Amino acid sequence: MALEGKIKDFGMTDILQLIGMQKKTGILTLTSDQDTVTVTFENGMVVAAESYHKGKGRLLGQILVRAELITDQDLERILAVQKETGQKLGHILIQEKMVHRKDLSSIIQLQVRETVFKIFEWKEGDYRFEQVPVNYDKDNTAPIPCDGILMESMRLTDEWPLVRRVVSSDVLVFKKADEKRADKALAGDIDSAIDMMFDESQQNKSLKDRGKALQKDFPLSHEEEKIYSLVDGERSVRKLVDISLIGEFETSKALFNLVSAGLILPVGEEPPVLGVEEIDRKRRRVRKILRNLAAYAIMLSAVLFLFTASRRPGAGILFDVTRNMAYRFELIRQVHALQEMDRILSASKVYYLETESFPGALNDLVQEIILEKNEVVDPWGEAYRLEVKGRTITVRSSGEDRREGTDDDLLAETRL
Structure with a gap:
């Protein structure tokens, strides 16, 4: 029996969670007015993805042409060989010494990730998942866990709005x-x-x-x-x-x-010629971005480790699937909260370096343009609590139940 429906009713996050937890093998087809995408799964892991947008623009061969690794003539020739022999495109590329195996594997994974991430932007469309035997380039493909894709999509959703303020168009030079x-x-x-x-x-x-x-x-x-x-x-x-x-x-x-x-x-x-206040604001903004780069990479690695460690095999019963999905969604919120709390601690350090004093409240960090207003509210809609005792800075969240002093409370602290 196929899994099918409307994306607006059952979004991509839910679909990938379900396929990943039940370790399904098959093909997910998504269609909209603008595109048709197929995502291939093996044992709940993503192993291939293809988009047919504007004449197969994100297919592997076209990616290699646009990257100037092969020419249009090269692509036509190897596609003819593929049609005649039935060999995988990757095998032909390596055999013809057009691409190294290691580079090909990285490009295939990039193509898969880029194609899947685009689907998360869809608001409308249809999906259909069929459990069928799958065929893909196993020699050059590293399966991608659904949990990893979901966490990466969260990071992109969080950072894209800021990035697009500067990189607003793909025709910019x-x-x-x-x-x-x-x-x-x-x-x-x-x-x-x-x-x-x-x-x-x-x-x-x-x-x-x-x-x-x-x-x-x-x-x-x-x-x-x-x-x-x-x-x-x-x-x-x-x-x-x-x-x-x-x-x-x-x-x-x-x-x-x-x-x-x-x-x-x-x-x-x-x-631009900047005034003193604008210079100070720019300095703080740039320093904030730079200081967060290393911390964010470490946090993302920790998140992926937590998801791997917390994997629970589905029992095949709807109740267990629903319970596991709820558990994972709550885990995502907790990890996201810890990430934001770490960001508040980093912002407090920057505030101290800039003003030689500790922030008295979270609003101080917002007024100094070190944090945005939405960055001082936890995933459950409550404001984080900032405490400073001596040289120790503590950030707290009441967690899902929104009550202080219970088991789901979260805490992060640092000492200057």
């Missing part, structure tokens, strides 16, 4: 900013680069004398270095996404961080 400032940042001296962004006199100071202690904390990430090397004043955001092969979100996020650090800017724009 960016260019490198002042080369001296860029060289300092690429050397790892991010704090000096930020200072140089607002104070030209800083350019004459040596790298050794400025921000040496911060060099280890805020180097450019691998993705940021890659995108910076590709920015040339001519390539659009879409072209950078295609040739970088790190995905649309990671490319856009790297561009956002590079713009925030003053290393690149949109073609046709020049760095």
Whole structure:
């Protein structure tokens, strides 16, 4: 019996949770007015995904062409070989020495993730899951747990609005900013680069004398270095996404961080002349973003570990499935709350460094533009509680029951 219905009634999160927990094998087909997508599962893990949007734009062969790894003529030739021999496209690419096996595996996983993440944006459409034997490139495909996809989709949903303030269109073109400032940042001296962004006199100071202690904390990430090397004043955001092969979100996020650090800017724009208050606001904003990068990566790893450790095999009974789904949704909320509490602690440290005093309330962090208003409210709709005793900062949440002093309370603290 097939699982089918409307996406507005039973969303992608519910569908993936159900298939993942019951370890189903089969094909999920999703259709809308704009696209048709198929997602292949084996034992509850995602092993393939294809979109037929605008003439198969996200199929593997087209991705390789747009990345300039093969030509249109190469693709036509290997597709002809595939049709004649029935071999997998990946096998032919490796056999013809067009792509290395390791690179192909990464590209296939990227294609699968990008295709699945796009589905989470759908508000309307139909879905149908059929339990059938599946056929995919097992030699070059690493199965992806549904839990990992769900957590990654949450991260994208959380960060995309901020990123899109800067990277608002895929036709935007960016260019490198002042080369001296860029060289300092690429050397790892991010704090000096930020200072140089607002104070030209800083350019004459040596790298050794400025921000040496911060060099280890805020180097450019691998993705940021890659995108910076590709920015040339001519390539659009879409072209950078295609040739970088790190995905649309990671490319856009790297561009956002590079713009925030003053290393690149949109073609046709020049760095604005800022007043003192605006300079202070920009400094705090950039420092907040940079300080959260490493913490966020660690938190995401911990989240994925928690989900793996908490997997409960479905018993095949509707009651057990419903109970497990409720358990996992609550776990997601708890992990999200802990992540936000850690962010509040980090924001409190930044506040202390900027003002040489402790925040008296969460509103102080909002007024200083270190946090947004929605970042001081927990997943259950209650405001977090901030306490400062001596040099110890504590953040608390009452949890699902919204009552203090019960078993589901959450706590995070740090000492300055």
